[in-house]
Amino acid sequence: MMHRVVIIGSGFGGLFAAQALRKAPVEITLVAKTTHHLFQPLLYQVATGILSPGEIAPATREILRHQKNARVLLGEVTEFDLAAKTVTAVVPSGEYSVEYDSLIIAVGASQSYFGNDHFAQFAPGMKSIDDALELRGRIFSSFELAELSDDATEIDRLMTFVIVGAGPTGVEMAGQIAELAHRTLVSDFRKINTRATRVILLDAAPAMLGNFGKRLSDKAKLQLERLGVEVRLGAKVVGIDHKGLDIKESDNTPHRIEASCKIWAAGVMANPLTKTIAAQSGAQLDSVGRILVEPDCSLPGHPEIFVIGDMMALNHLPSVAQVAIQGGRHSAKQIIKRLKGDQSRTPFEYKDKGSMVTVSRFYAIASVGKIRTAGIGAWLIWLGVHITYMIGFKHRVTTLLHWAVSFVGTGRAERVITEQQVIARSAIERLGDRVPNPYNANKDLE
Numbered sequence: 001m002m003h004r005v006v007i008i009g010s011g012f013g014g015l016f017a018a019q020a021l022r023k024a025p026v027e028i029t030l031v032a033k034t035t036h037h038l039f040q041p042l043l044y045q046v047a048t049g050i051l052s053p054g055e056i057a058p059a060t061r062e063i064l065r066h067q068k069n070a071r072v073l074l075g076e077v078t079e080f081d082l083a084a085k086t087v088t089a090v091v092p093s094g095e096y097s098v099e100y101d102s103l104i105i106a107v108g109a110s111q112s113y114f115g116n117d118h119f120a121q122f123a124p125g126m127k128s129i130d131d132a133l134e135l136r137g138r139i140f141s142s143f144e145l146a147e148l149s150d151d152a153t154e155i156d157r158l159m160t161f162v163i164v165g166a167g168p169t170g171v172e173m174a175g176q177i178a179e180l181a182h183r184t185l186v187s188d189f190r191k192i193n194t195r196a197t198r199v200i201l202l203d204a205a206p207a208m209l210g211n212f213g214k215r216l217s218d219k220a221k222l223q224l225e226r227l228g229v230e231v232r233l234g235a236k237v238v239g240i241d242h243k244g245l246d247i248k249e250s251d252n253t254p255h256r257i258e259a260s261c262k263i264w265a266a267g268v269m270a271n272p273l274t275k276t277i278a279a280q281s282g283a284q285l286d287s288v289g290r291i292l293v294e295p296d297c298s299l300p301g302h303p304e305i306f307v308i309g310d311m312m313a314l315n316h317l318p319s320v321a322q323v324a325i326q327g328g329r330h331s332a333k334q335i336i337k338r339l340k341g342d343q344s345r346t347p348f349e350y351k352d353k354g355s356m357v358t359v360s361r362f363y364a365i366a367s368v369g370k371i372r373t374a375g376i377g378a379w380l381i382w383l384g385v386h387i388t389y390m391i392g393f394k395h396r397v398t399t400l401l402h403w404a405v406s407f408v409g410t411g412r413a414e415r416v417i418t419e420q421q422v423i424a425r426s427a428i429e430r431l432g433d434r435v436p437n438p439y440n441a442n443k444d445l446e
C-alpha cells in the first residue's frame with residue numbers, strides 16, 4: 001500500500017508541504033476548513049478595497065489539480081487518535097475520519113484579545129477572508145453613515161478609525177485607511193470632508209515595529225504621520241464598546257476615544273487544536289500556546305507527526321510565512337528520506353529571507369540580510385516578493401492591475417460591501433446552534 005500522508009491546513013505550511021511531495025511515492029490527503037489557500041499578508045488590501053478576495057485566496061483544489069498524488073478534502077479537524085493514527089474532521093453534513101502513516105499539522109494561529117474576548121465583536125481582527133470583508137463593510141459604511149448624519153459629534157465618531165496594535169498589520173492597515181480617506185474618497189462625498197478623517201494607531205508598547213530596529217521604526221512612524229495618522233504609543237486599551245474605546249496612557253491617565261470603527265491587530269495565539277494535540281501526546285506549549293517540537297519539527301514521541309508554521313515553537317522562530325513555507329518543505333523532505341530507508345532526523349534550519357512592511361503607496365521599510373532600507377526602494381522589494389509568492393499567473397496579473405489602479409491612480413476597484421458581510425457574523429454568533437443547516441436536511445433546526 002502507498003504511504004499515506006495527511007496534511008491539515010491549506011495555508012503556507014500545508015500547501016508548500018503538499019507541493020514538495022509532488023514527486024514522492026505517497027498518497028496525500030490535504031484536509032482544511034477553508035477551500036482556499038489564503039495569502040494573509042495581503043488581507044488588509046481586501047479590507048481597504050484594493051484587492052478582491054479571489055486574488056489572495058485561490059482555490060486549493062485548483063492549485064493542486066495537476067498533482068495527481070494529492071486530494072483535497074474540506075473539513076475542520078476536531079480530533080486526533082495518535083495511537084490509531086486517524087484524524088477526524090467535521091463538515092456541515094457530518095464527520096469523517098482519515099488514516100495516516102505520516103501527518104503534517106499546519107493549522108496556523110488565531111487572534112488573541114489577551115483575555116478580553118468580548119472586545120472581538122466591537123473590534124474584529126484580521127485572520128480570514130470573512131474578517132477582511134467584515135472590516136471592509138465597517139470601514140466603507142462608516143463614511144456612508146457620516147454622509148447621512150447631521151450631528152457633528154456623530155460625524156466625528158463615524159470618521160474616527162482606531163487600529164489597535166502597531167505591528168506590521170496595524171501599520172499597513174493604518175496607512176491604507178489614511179490613503180483611502182485622504183486621497184481616494186475625497187471627491188466621492190458631497191457633505192463630509194473625508195480629509196478630516198482621523199486614523200489613530202495605538203499600541204501599549206513604547207515603540208512600533210520593534211523587530212525592525214529604531215531607525216526604520218522611526219522612519220515608518222514619520223511616514224504614517226505625514227499621511228495624517230496619529231500614532232499613540234504606550235497607550236493600553238482597557239475597554240471597547242460599540243461607541244468607542246477606553247485607554248490608559250503610560251502614566252496611567254485614562255482616556256476615551258469615540259470611534260465607530262475599531263480594528264484589532266494586536267495579538268496572536270496558537271490554534272486551539274494545539275491543546276487537543278498536547279493533551280494526547282503530552283507535548284508542552286509555550287506562552288502563546290504553540291507546541292514545543294523536536295529539532296526536526298516532529299511532535300515529541302511521534303516522529304511520524306510534524307507540527308509546522310504558526311503552531312510550532314522552535315528556537316524562538318517568529319510566526320511568519322517563511323517559517324511555515326520552509327517548515328512545510330522540511331517535513332516533506334524528512335518523509336521522502338525515511339521512505340528511502342534513512343531514519344536519521346535532520347534538524348530544521350531556518351533561512352531568514354528578511355521582513356518588510358508597506359506604510360503607504362511607494363513607501364515601505366525592509367530589512368533583508370544586512371540591508372536596512374526605507375522608501376521606494378523598499379517598496380519595490382516588497383512588490384517583487386509579494387508577486388513572487390502569490391500563487392497563479394492570472395492572480396499576479398489582476399493583482400498588478402489592481403495595484404496600478406490604486407497606487408498610480410487614485411481608485412479602489414473592490415469597494416463592494418454587502419449587508420451580510422457587516423452583520424452576518426454577529427447574527428450567527430447570537431443564534432449559536434440554532435442556525436439552520438442548509439447542507440443536511442436531517443440535522444436541521446429542531
Ligand SMILES: Cc1cc2nc3c(=O)[nH]c(=O)nc-3n(C[C@H](O)[C@H](O)[C@H](O)COP(=O)(O)OP(=O)(O)OC[C@H]3O[C@@H](n4cnc5c(N)ncnc54)[C@H](O)[C@@H]3O)c2cc1C
Nearest residue numbers: 009010011012013033041077107108309310319320321324
Ligand atoms: C493579517 C496578517 C498579515 C500577515 N503579514 C505577514 C507578512 O507580511 N509577512 C509574513 O511573513 N507573515 C505575515 N503574516 C503571518 C503569516 O501569514 C503566517 O505566519 C502564515 O500564514 C502561517 O502559515 P501556517 O501554514 O502556519 O498557517 P495559515 O497560513 O494560517 O494556515 C492555516 C490553515 O489551517 C486551516 N485550519 C485551521 N484550523 C483548522 C482545523 N481545525 N481543521 C482543518 N483546517 C484548519 C486554515 O483554514 C488554513 O488553511 C501575516 C498574518 C496575518 C494574519
